[in-house]
Amino acid sequence: MRLLLVEDETRMAAALTRGLVAEGFVVEHVADGEAGLEAARFGGYDAVVLDVMLPRMSGYTVVRTLRAEQNWVPVLMLSAKDGEYDEADGLDYGADDYLTKPFSFVVLLARLRALLRRESGPRPVLLEGAGIVLDPASHRVHADGVEVSLSPREFLVLEHLLRAGPAVVAKEDLLESVWGPGDDANVVEVYVGYLRRKLGRARIETVRGVGYRLAT
Known part of the structure:
Protein backbone atom coordinates (compact mmCIF):
# COMPACT_ATOMS: atom_id res chain seq x y z
CA MET A 1 0.00 0.00 0.00
CA ARG A 118 -13.52 0.56 2.79
CA GLU A 119 -14.65 0.39 -0.81
CA SER A 120 -12.68 2.64 -3.13
CA GLY A 121 -14.06 4.73 -5.97
CA PRO A 122 -16.53 7.60 -6.18
CA ARG A 123 -18.87 7.95 -3.24
CA PRO A 124 -22.61 8.37 -3.57
CA VAL A 125 -23.68 11.98 -3.51
CA LEU A 126 -26.36 11.09 -0.96
CA LEU A 127 -26.80 8.06 1.30
CA GLU A 128 -30.40 7.05 1.95
CA GLY A 129 -32.22 4.47 4.05
CA ALA A 130 -34.97 4.11 6.66
CA GLY A 131 -36.32 7.56 5.79
CA ILE A 132 -32.88 9.13 6.41
CA VAL A 133 -30.86 11.13 3.89
CA LEU A 134 -27.19 11.78 4.70
CA ASP A 135 -25.02 14.10 2.62
CA PRO A 136 -21.31 13.27 3.18
CA ALA A 137 -20.16 16.46 1.45
CA SER A 138 -22.22 18.96 3.46
CA HIS A 139 -22.31 16.82 6.63
CA ARG A 140 -26.10 17.20 6.84
CA VAL A 141 -28.69 14.63 7.84
CA HIS A 142 -32.46 14.72 7.26
CA ALA A 143 -35.00 12.31 8.73
CA ASP A 144 -38.40 12.37 7.01
CA GLY A 145 -37.42 15.71 5.50
CA VAL A 146 -36.46 17.34 8.81
CA GLU A 147 -32.81 18.27 9.38
CA VAL A 148 -31.22 16.59 12.40
CA SER A 149 -28.08 17.90 14.11
CA LEU A 150 -25.52 15.17 14.85
CA SER A 151 -22.13 15.22 16.54
CA PRO A 152 -19.13 14.07 14.45
CA ARG A 153 -19.14 10.62 16.05
CA GLU A 154 -22.89 10.21 15.63
CA PHE A 155 -22.53 11.19 11.98
CA LEU A 156 -19.80 8.59 11.39
CA VAL A 157 -21.78 5.79 13.03
CA LEU A 158 -24.84 6.63 10.94
CA GLU A 159 -22.73 6.89 7.77
CA HIS A 160 -21.35 3.37 8.35
CA LEU A 161 -24.85 1.98 8.83
CA LEU A 162 -26.15 3.70 5.69
CA ARG A 163 -23.23 2.53 3.56
CA ALA A 164 -23.86 -1.05 4.71
CA GLY A 165 -27.48 -0.78 3.60
CA PRO A 166 -29.65 -3.58 4.96
CA ALA A 167 -26.60 -5.60 6.03
CA VAL A 168 -25.70 -5.91 9.70
CA VAL A 169 -22.66 -3.93 10.90
CA ALA A 170 -20.79 -5.64 13.72
CA LYS A 171 -20.25 -3.64 16.89
CA GLU A 172 -16.52 -4.38 16.66
CA ASP A 173 -16.37 -2.92 13.13
CA LEU A 174 -18.06 0.28 14.26
CA LEU A 175 -15.72 0.56 17.23
CA GLU A 176 -12.58 0.11 15.14
CA SER A 177 -13.68 2.41 12.32
CA VAL A 178 -15.10 5.29 14.38
CA TRP A 179 -13.07 5.18 17.61
CA GLY A 180 -10.18 2.73 17.28
CA PRO A 181 -9.54 -0.63 18.94
CA GLY A 182 -8.38 0.86 22.25
CA ASP A 183 -11.81 2.17 23.22
CA ASP A 184 -14.47 0.42 25.28
CA ALA A 185 -17.02 -1.41 23.08
CA ASN A 186 -19.82 -0.01 25.26
CA VAL A 187 -19.29 3.39 23.63
CA VAL A 188 -20.93 2.00 20.47
CA GLU A 189 -24.13 1.20 22.38
CA VAL A 190 -24.09 4.69 23.90
CA TYR A 191 -23.86 6.41 20.51
CA VAL A 192 -26.46 4.15 18.92
CA GLY A 193 -28.70 5.25 21.80
CA TYR A 194 -27.97 8.90 20.98
CA LEU A 195 -28.91 8.29 17.33
CA ARG A 196 -32.13 6.52 18.29
CA ARG A 197 -33.19 9.47 20.44
CA LYS A 198 -32.56 11.90 17.59
CA LEU A 199 -33.80 9.80 14.67
CA GLY A 200 -36.36 7.49 16.25
CA ARG A 201 -35.75 4.18 17.99
CA ALA A 202 -37.31 2.06 15.25
CA ARG A 203 -34.86 3.23 12.58
CA ILE A 204 -31.87 1.30 14.01
CA GLU A 205 -32.36 -2.37 14.77
CA THR A 206 -30.24 -4.45 17.14
CA VAL A 207 -29.25 -7.90 15.90
CA ARG A 208 -28.49 -9.64 19.17
CA GLY A 209 -24.96 -10.92 19.44
CA VAL A 210 -23.94 -9.41 16.09
CA GLY A 211 -24.46 -5.66 15.75
CA TYR A 212 -26.81 -3.11 14.20
CA ARG A 213 -28.62 -2.41 10.95
CA LEU A 214 -31.00 0.16 9.56
CA ALA A 215 -34.66 -0.80 9.48
CA THR A 216 -36.03 -1.69 6.04
Whole structure:
Protein backbone atom coordinates (compact mmCIF):
# COMPACT_ATOMS: atom_id res chain seq x y z
CA MET A 1 0.00 0.00 0.00
CA ARG A 2 1.29 3.45 -0.94
CA LEU A 3 0.74 6.24 1.57
CA LEU A 4 1.27 9.97 1.25
CA LEU A 5 2.33 11.65 4.51
CA VAL A 6 1.86 15.43 4.59
CA GLU A 7 3.51 16.63 7.80
CA ASP A 8 5.81 19.59 8.45
CA GLU A 9 7.11 18.52 11.89
CA THR A 10 10.40 16.81 11.05
CA ARG A 11 10.55 14.47 14.03
CA MET A 12 6.91 13.46 13.73
CA ALA A 13 7.30 12.77 10.01
CA ALA A 14 10.44 10.70 10.56
CA ALA A 15 8.83 8.64 13.35
CA LEU A 16 5.66 7.98 11.37
CA THR A 17 7.61 7.06 8.26
CA ARG A 18 9.77 4.57 10.16
CA GLY A 19 6.77 2.98 11.84
CA LEU A 20 4.67 2.72 8.69
CA VAL A 21 7.52 1.35 6.59
CA ALA A 22 8.11 -1.28 9.29
CA GLU A 23 4.45 -2.28 8.88
CA GLY A 24 4.93 -2.82 5.16
CA PHE A 25 3.69 0.47 3.73
CA VAL A 26 5.47 2.47 1.05
CA VAL A 27 5.54 6.04 2.36
CA GLU A 28 6.19 9.25 0.48
CA HIS A 29 6.56 12.40 2.55
CA VAL A 30 6.04 16.08 1.72
CA ALA A 31 6.21 18.95 4.18
CA ASP A 32 3.72 21.58 3.00
CA GLY A 33 0.10 21.80 1.89
CA GLU A 34 0.65 22.82 -1.72
CA ALA A 35 3.06 19.94 -2.33
CA GLY A 36 0.63 17.61 -0.57
CA LEU A 37 -2.25 18.67 -2.80
CA GLU A 38 -0.25 18.14 -5.99
CA ALA A 39 1.01 14.75 -4.81
CA ALA A 40 -2.48 13.59 -3.78
CA ARG A 41 -3.89 14.70 -7.12
CA PHE A 42 -1.51 12.72 -9.27
CA GLY A 43 0.31 10.20 -7.09
CA GLY A 44 -2.20 7.35 -7.10
CA TYR A 45 -1.93 6.76 -3.34
CA ASP A 46 -4.04 4.30 -1.38
CA ALA A 47 -4.44 6.80 1.48
CA VAL A 48 -3.21 10.18 2.70
CA VAL A 49 -2.14 11.05 6.26
CA LEU A 50 -2.63 14.82 6.39
CA ASP A 51 -1.70 17.32 9.09
CA VAL A 52 -4.02 20.30 9.58
CA MET A 53 -1.50 23.05 10.32
CA LEU A 54 0.84 23.17 7.32
CA PRO A 55 2.94 25.81 5.55
CA ARG A 56 1.59 27.36 2.31
CA MET A 57 -1.84 25.66 2.52
CA SER A 58 -3.79 24.18 5.43
CA GLY A 59 -4.82 20.55 5.55
CA TYR A 60 -8.45 21.68 5.56
CA THR A 61 -7.94 23.42 2.21
CA VAL A 62 -6.12 20.39 0.79
CA VAL A 63 -8.91 17.93 1.59
CA ARG A 64 -11.67 20.35 0.61
CA THR A 65 -9.99 20.91 -2.78
CA LEU A 66 -9.55 17.19 -3.38
CA ARG A 67 -13.21 16.49 -2.68
CA ALA A 68 -14.33 19.39 -4.88
CA GLU A 69 -12.31 17.76 -7.68
CA GLN A 70 -14.07 14.41 -7.03
CA ASN A 71 -10.85 12.88 -5.68
CA TRP A 72 -11.95 10.35 -3.04
CA VAL A 73 -8.58 9.07 -1.82
CA PRO A 74 -9.02 8.14 1.88
CA VAL A 75 -7.73 10.93 4.13
CA LEU A 76 -6.78 10.62 7.80
CA MET A 77 -6.27 14.08 9.30
CA LEU A 78 -3.86 14.76 12.16
CA SER A 79 -4.18 17.80 14.38
CA ALA A 80 -3.00 19.27 17.67
CA LYS A 81 -6.46 20.84 17.93
CA ASP A 82 -8.66 18.66 20.11
CA GLY A 83 -11.97 20.55 20.12
CA GLU A 84 -15.15 18.92 18.85
CA TYR A 85 -15.65 21.77 16.36
CA ASP A 86 -12.14 21.28 14.97
CA GLU A 87 -12.90 17.62 14.38
CA ALA A 88 -16.23 18.52 12.82
CA ASP A 89 -14.48 20.94 10.46
CA GLY A 90 -12.14 18.22 9.26
CA LEU A 91 -15.01 15.81 8.63
CA ASP A 92 -17.15 18.51 7.03
CA TYR A 93 -14.39 19.34 4.56
CA GLY A 94 -14.22 15.70 3.49
CA ALA A 95 -11.72 13.87 5.71
CA ASP A 96 -12.55 10.24 6.40
CA ASP A 97 -11.15 10.24 9.92
CA TYR A 98 -9.53 12.64 12.40
CA LEU A 99 -6.87 11.88 14.98
CA THR A 100 -5.74 14.31 17.68
CA LYS A 101 -2.08 14.69 18.66
CA PRO A 102 -0.57 13.16 20.69
CA PHE A 103 -1.84 9.77 19.58
CA SER A 104 -0.84 6.13 19.83
CA PHE A 105 0.84 4.72 16.72
CA VAL A 106 -1.17 1.53 17.26
CA VAL A 107 -4.41 3.53 17.01
CA LEU A 108 -3.21 5.41 13.92
CA LEU A 109 -2.35 2.09 12.28
CA ALA A 110 -5.77 0.64 13.11
CA ARG A 111 -7.53 3.73 11.74
CA LEU A 112 -5.52 3.53 8.51
CA ARG A 113 -6.30 -0.15 8.04
CA ALA A 114 -9.98 0.56 8.62
CA LEU A 115 -9.91 3.26 5.92
CA LEU A 116 -8.14 0.96 3.49
CA ARG A 117 -10.77 -1.76 3.99
CA ARG A 118 -13.52 0.56 2.79
CA GLU A 119 -14.65 0.39 -0.81
CA SER A 120 -12.68 2.64 -3.13
CA GLY A 121 -14.06 4.73 -5.97
CA PRO A 122 -16.53 7.60 -6.18
CA ARG A 123 -18.87 7.95 -3.24
CA PRO A 124 -22.61 8.37 -3.57
CA VAL A 125 -23.68 11.98 -3.51
CA LEU A 126 -26.36 11.09 -0.96
CA LEU A 127 -26.80 8.06 1.30
CA GLU A 128 -30.40 7.05 1.95
CA GLY A 129 -32.22 4.47 4.05
CA ALA A 130 -34.97 4.11 6.66
CA GLY A 131 -36.32 7.56 5.79
CA ILE A 132 -32.88 9.13 6.41
CA VAL A 133 -30.86 11.13 3.89
CA LEU A 134 -27.19 11.78 4.70
CA ASP A 135 -25.02 14.10 2.62
CA PRO A 136 -21.31 13.27 3.18
CA ALA A 137 -20.16 16.46 1.45
CA SER A 138 -22.22 18.96 3.46
CA HIS A 139 -22.31 16.82 6.63
CA ARG A 140 -26.10 17.20 6.84
CA VAL A 141 -28.69 14.63 7.84
CA HIS A 142 -32.46 14.72 7.26
CA ALA A 143 -35.00 12.31 8.73
CA ASP A 144 -38.40 12.37 7.01
CA GLY A 145 -37.42 15.71 5.50
CA VAL A 146 -36.46 17.34 8.81
CA GLU A 147 -32.81 18.27 9.38
CA VAL A 148 -31.22 16.59 12.40
CA SER A 149 -28.08 17.90 14.11
CA LEU A 150 -25.52 15.17 14.85
CA SER A 151 -22.13 15.22 16.54
CA PRO A 152 -19.13 14.07 14.45
CA ARG A 153 -19.14 10.62 16.05
CA GLU A 154 -22.89 10.21 15.63
CA PHE A 155 -22.53 11.19 11.98
CA LEU A 156 -19.80 8.59 11.39
CA VAL A 157 -21.78 5.79 13.03
CA LEU A 158 -24.84 6.63 10.94
CA GLU A 159 -22.73 6.89 7.77
CA HIS A 160 -21.35 3.37 8.35
CA LEU A 161 -24.85 1.98 8.83
CA LEU A 162 -26.15 3.70 5.69
CA ARG A 163 -23.23 2.53 3.56
CA ALA A 164 -23.86 -1.05 4.71
CA GLY A 165 -27.48 -0.78 3.60
CA PRO A 166 -29.65 -3.58 4.96
CA ALA A 167 -26.60 -5.60 6.03
CA VAL A 168 -25.70 -5.91 9.70
CA VAL A 169 -22.66 -3.93 10.90
CA ALA A 170 -20.79 -5.64 13.72
CA LYS A 171 -20.25 -3.64 16.89
CA GLU A 172 -16.52 -4.38 16.66
CA ASP A 173 -16.37 -2.92 13.13
CA LEU A 174 -18.06 0.28 14.26
CA LEU A 175 -15.72 0.56 17.23
CA GLU A 176 -12.58 0.11 15.14
CA SER A 177 -13.68 2.41 12.32
CA VAL A 178 -15.10 5.29 14.38
CA TRP A 179 -13.07 5.18 17.61
CA GLY A 180 -10.18 2.73 17.28
CA PRO A 181 -9.54 -0.63 18.94
CA GLY A 182 -8.38 0.86 22.25
CA ASP A 183 -11.81 2.17 23.22
CA ASP A 184 -14.47 0.42 25.28
CA ALA A 185 -17.02 -1.41 23.08
CA ASN A 186 -19.82 -0.01 25.26
CA VAL A 187 -19.29 3.39 23.63
CA VAL A 188 -20.93 2.00 20.47
CA GLU A 189 -24.13 1.20 22.38
CA VAL A 190 -24.09 4.69 23.90
CA TYR A 191 -23.86 6.41 20.51
CA VAL A 192 -26.46 4.15 18.92
CA GLY A 193 -28.70 5.25 21.80
CA TYR A 194 -27.97 8.90 20.98
CA LEU A 195 -28.91 8.29 17.33
CA ARG A 196 -32.13 6.52 18.29
CA ARG A 197 -33.19 9.47 20.44
CA LYS A 198 -32.56 11.90 17.59
CA LEU A 199 -33.80 9.80 14.67
CA GLY A 200 -36.36 7.49 16.25
CA ARG A 201 -35.75 4.18 17.99
CA ALA A 202 -37.31 2.06 15.25
CA ARG A 203 -34.86 3.23 12.58
CA ILE A 204 -31.87 1.30 14.01
CA GLU A 205 -32.36 -2.37 14.77
CA THR A 206 -30.24 -4.45 17.14
CA VAL A 207 -29.25 -7.90 15.90
CA ARG A 208 -28.49 -9.64 19.17
CA GLY A 209 -24.96 -10.92 19.44
CA VAL A 210 -23.94 -9.41 16.09
CA GLY A 211 -24.46 -5.66 15.75
CA TYR A 212 -26.81 -3.11 14.20
CA ARG A 213 -28.62 -2.41 10.95
CA LEU A 214 -31.00 0.16 9.56
CA ALA A 215 -34.66 -0.80 9.48
CA THR A 216 -36.03 -1.69 6.04
